[in-house]
Amino acid sequence: MSETPLIGGLTQAPIDSRLAGARIGVVTFPGTLDDRDAIRAVRLSGATAVELWHGDSELAAVDAVIIPGGFSYGDYLRAGAISRFAPLMSKIVDAANSDAKLPVLGICNGFQILTEAHLLPGSMIKNDHLKFLCRDQVLRVENNTSAWTNAYDLGQDITVPLKNQDGQYIADEKTLDALEAEGRVAFRYVGGNPNGSRRDIAGISNAAGNVVGLMPHPEHAVEEGYGPGHTGTDGLGFFTSVLNTLLGGK
Amino acid sequence: MPRIVVDVMLKPEILDPQGKAIVGALPRLGFTAFSAVRQGKRFELTVDGEVTDEILAQAREAAETMLSNPVIEDVVNVEVVAD
Numbered sequence: 001m002s003e004t005p006l007i008g009g010l011t012q013a014p015i016d017s018r019l020a021g022a023r024i025g026v027v028t029f030p031g032t033l034d035d036r037d038a039i040r041a042v043r044l045s046g047a048t049a050v051e052l053w054h055g056d057s058e059l060a061a062v063d064a065v066i067i068p069g070g071f072s073y074g075d076y077l078r079a080g081a082i083s084r085f086a087p088l089m090s091k092i093v094d095a096a097n098s099d100a101k102l103p104v105l106g107i108c109n110g111f112q113i114l115t116e117a118h119l120l121p122g123s124m125i126k127n128d129h130l131k132f133l134c135r136d137q138v139l140r141v142e143n144n145t146s147a148w149t150n151a152y153d154l155g156q157d158i159t160v161p162l163k164n165q166d167g168q169y170i171a172d173e174k175t176l177d178a179l180e181a182e183g184r185v186a187f188r189y190v191g192g193n194p195n196g197s198r199r200d201i202a203g204i205s206n207a208a209g210n211v212v213g214l215m216p217h218p219e220h221a222v223e224e225g226y227g228p229g230h231t232g233t234d235g236l237g238f239f240t241s242v243l244n245t246l247l248g249g250k
Numbered sequence: 251m252p253r254i255v256v257d258v259m260l261k262p263e264i265l266d267p268q269g270k271a272i273v274g275a276l277p278r279l280g281f282t283a284f285s286a287v288r289q290g291k292r293f294e295l296t297v298d299g300e301v302t303d304e305i306l307a308q309a310r311e312a313a314e315t316m317l318s319n320p321v322i323e324d325v326v327n328v329e330v331v332a333d
Contacts, residue, residue, distance in 0.1 A: 115321070126268065130268070
């Protein structure tokens with residue numbers, strides 16, 4: 001499917017046709033908000049977006065999965081706590097932990113779902129200032145070897161939108177030390193901690209590097225005219241990283 | 251109908267921003283005796299019939315696996331309440 005350019009040109013050179021063979025699933029739960037943006041980001045990266053429904057029992061032969069942001073199940077009980085038990089989630093957890101190491105990206109509520117599903121350690125609690133916060137946020141890339149971060153330079157600063165209320169990442173000291181020692185802190189907040197997250201952590205990966213979760217929203221920074229500062233497209237690297245991984249580049 | 255009450259609290263070492271906001275607001279209404287507030291969750295599980303040991307065990311398991319997240323919360327009470 002060709003994507004209609006909005007403002008700003010999508011006039012870059014035609015994307016490698018091999019990329020269209022990569023099928024990236026985007027899961028929708030009741031209350032998901034950002035699935036359309038995630039689908040658009042996948043298409044802009046050149047891959048084929050596959051819509052998945054939380055009640056599906058099969059993964060539709062996708063090569064990777066994105067769990068997008070929103071308020072699945074209204075954040076009832078705890079953010080992500082009920083979504084974790086969706087039929088499709090057990091398939092995703094099994095595939096992520098299998099030898100095939102299905103790449104899985106959790107954004108915002110998707111990150112919360114991945115922690116509730118125990119694919120990633122720790123948890124999110126309410127922002128320390130108690131307010132919903134929406135702003136452009138600078139992140140430092142601290143790991144560029146994972147399935148979703150390999151298109152970035154180590155130490156690179158990227159700007160993507162941040163918007164949440166339960167964004168304060170917490171884990172016990174032992175877990176935090178292990179994350180640091182194993183290079184699994186993927187992104188750190190730069191220019192002020194927006195929510196009280198331990199050690200300024202904005203995103204982490206699992207040990208194998210195929211599962212990444214973060215609170216900010218790279219899918220909102222993929223297209224000129226709509227990203228931070230109206231020109232920012234720093235988020236696109238997430239979606240090109242997974243294509244590097246799937247096509248064997250990294 | 252008997253109910254099983256499950257109480258869940260944030261772990262003591264986890265900052266409770268909601269509790270902090272509440273304790274900050276209490277003095278405005280003249281309640282000055284309270285130096286801290288922690289906010290928790292209470293669940294009431296209704297049982298059709300008698301609460302057997304097995305049902306109570308199920309409630310404890312549900313409390314540990316779904317009603318609470320052990321990373322941030324403790325189950326502080328599971329008890330049967332008869333109406």
